[in-house]
Amino acid sequence: MRVKYKTKKVSSMNHYELVEVEFCCEDMKKAWEDYFVHFGSFPDDSFINGSNAVNIYRCYPEGVVEEMPIRYCPFCGKKIVVEEVLE
């Protein structure tokens, strides 16, 4: 799986914007669409994505979301390649 992103500055913070994704398998595509696995932080009110990793999300009942970066697809085992593209 291959993910491309751009780095932008929002105020003084880095904001990582997804550019393109190529899925390794159908299971990963489904997990991505369901927001079980995705690029960056779980969306919140700030609209700033401070994570440039592919993460799985663990959601707690209090509304807290924990991110766990992954380097290999949990379904097919292929490597997850994350690349920055320059403007």
Ligand SMILES: [Zn+2]
């Ligand atoms: Zn896969």
